[in-house]
Amino acid sequence: MKFLKFLFAGTVFGIVMAKSEAFSWFRIQEMFRFQAFHMYGIIGTAVILGVIGVFIIKKYKLRDFNGNPISFFSKEKSVVRYLIGGTIFGLGWALSGSCPGPMVVNIGYGYLSMIVVFLFAIIGTYMYGIIKDKLPH
Amino acid sequence: MLELIKQPWSWWFSGIMISTIMFTLIYFGKTFSFSSNLRTICAAAGGGKFVNFFSFDWKSQLWNILFLVGAILGGFIANQFLSTGEAVQISQNTIDDLSKLGFAAPIAVQPEELFSTEALFSLKGFLVLAIGGLMVGFGSRYAGGCTSGHAISGLSDLQVPSLIAVIGFFIGGLLMTYVLFPLIF
Numbered sequence: 001m002k003f004l005k006f007l008f009a010g011t012v013f014g015i016v017m018a019k020s021e022a023f024s025w026f027r028i029q030e031m032f033r034f035q036a037f038h039m040y041g042i043i044g045t046a047v048i049l050g051v052i053g054v055f056i057i058k059k060y061k062l063r064d065f066n067g068n069p070i071s072f073f074s075k076e077k078s079v080v081r082y083l084i085g086g087t088i089f090g091l092g093w094a095l096s097g098s099c100p101g102p103m104v105v106n107i108g109y110g111y112l113s114m115i116v117v118f119l120f121a122i123i124g125t126y127m128y129g130i131i132k133d134k135l136p137h
Numbered sequence: 138m139l140e141l142i143k144q145p146w147s148w149w150f151s152g153i154m155i156s157t158i159m160f161t162l163i164y165f166g167k168t169f170s171f172s173s174n175l176r177t178i179c180a181a182a183g184g185g186k187f188v189n190f191f192s193f194d195w196k197s198q199l200w201n202i203l204f205l206v207g208a209i210l211g212g213f214i215a216n217q218f219l220s221t222g223e224a225v226q227i228s229q230n231t232i233d234d235l236s237k238l239g240f241a242a243p244i245a246v247q248p249e250e251l252f253s254t255e256a257l258f259s260l261k262g263f264l265v266l267a268i269g270g271l272m273v274g275f276g277s278r279y280a281g282g283c284t285s286g287h288a289i290s291g292l293s294d295l296q297v298p299s300l301i302a303v304i305g306f307f308i309g310g311l312l313m314t315y316v317l318f319p320l321i322f
Contacts, residue, residue, distance in 0.1 A: 003199065004166070005291060006201070006203040006204045006207065007204070007207040007210075008207060009162060009165075009204055010204035010205060010206060011208070011210045012158060012211065013158050013166065014212045015211040015214060015215045015219065017212070018211065018212055018246075019145060019147070019151070020145075020154075021146075021226075022151065022153030024243075024247060025248055025251065026225045026235075026243050027227065029227075029234075030228055030231040031310075032307075032310045033230070033314075035234075039148075040148075041152060042155065043152070044152065045151075045155075045156070046152040046153075046155040046159070046293075047288070047289065050289060050290070050293025050294075051292070052162075053245075054265060054293045054294050054295075055158075057163070064163070064165065065164055065256070067141075068165060070164075075282075075296050075298040077298065080188070082280050082281070082305055083301055083305045084279065085277070085302065086287075086303065086305020087276070087305040087309040088272050088275055088304060089272065089277050089279075089283065089302075089305065090276070090308060090310040090311075091276070091310070091312060092272025092275075092309070093306060093310055094310040094313035095268065095269035095313050095321075096265075096273060097247070097269075098269075099285075100172045100175060100273060100277060101171040101208060101283070102210045105211060105212035106208055106212060108210060108212025108213040109212040109215060109216045110212075110213075110214070112254075113143020113251075113252045113266060114178070115249070115259045117269055119270065119271040120266070120270030120271045121271070121273045122175050123271060124271040124274025124278075125153015125172075125274040126179045126188070126191075126274075126278075127165045127271070127274075127275055127277065128190075128275045129179060129184065129190035130188055132190050
């Protein structure tokens with residue numbers, strides 16, 4: 001039962017992705033063509049509020065619902081993995097018009113072709129796991 | 138009220154909601170990072186027996202799998218109860234650009250040319266979906282995160298690695314849109 005809140009949060013996330021149209025291939029194309037503010041507005045608003053919120057959490061050392069201090073872990077310093085990995089992700093994002101979250105929202109919405117996209121995303125992650133140690137990080 | 142929810146949501150309300158979801162997860166001691174689920178699924182499927190990267194306590198990530206199940210449910214609810222069924226309202230410039238590549242103007246959420254059953258069972262259509270998914274899955278793990286982990290969570294924490302990753306997302310996205318799309322479509 002303690003997981004129910006995450007199921008609920010995910011449901012809200014799915015509804016937001018659908019109703020914001022951020023899960024549409026068309027919206028992603030519009031974004032990469034810089035022809036509308038919509039996607040930038042969504043991500044920009046979330047990031048600006050996020051920056052303010054994280055700042056407040058750190059400044060007032062806020063705690064989570066278990067009473068533990070909320071900590072943020074710095075990602076390891078590197079350029080190569082973020083730039084190359086990010087570029088490969090971006091190629092796939094523009095082609096399929098979807099990042100991992102919106103893929104499953106599409107499946108729920110009824111776009112069953114997205115099951116194929118999502119299965120191959122899992123395979124892609126598995127392939128990364130296999131050759132990880134041979135890649136520059 | 139329901140009529141209002143059924144309309145497409147504004148960018149600012151959607152942005153507020155995404156931020157709220159991120160802080161809800163933080164409050165529950167977790168992080169907003171969707172692509173981690175792909176690794177968890179590999180681990181839960183037994184990948185740890187063959188590949189070290191998938192040998193970890195994946196059960197500690199069950200909360201995120203529940204989040205994923207919720208996202209599927211959310212998509213279903215949005216379609217069944219919260220939709221007017223109208224087409225995505227993208228800009229006329231995008232419609233014009235896409236028509237040159239052979240895509241009809243939106244009549245729903247996704248282009249029929251890519252997501253219809255017909256497209257899926259054509260060789261090219263299948264390859265587009267498969268390779269697209271493959272690159273998203275490979276790239277997100279290589280970069281250590283996707284849109285939620287880097288663009289939302291990472292940038293909110295002013296993490297330089299996340300900024301580099303987001304720059305990468307755009308290099309890849311622009312390359313695909315402007316260089317590869319004319320070759321593929």
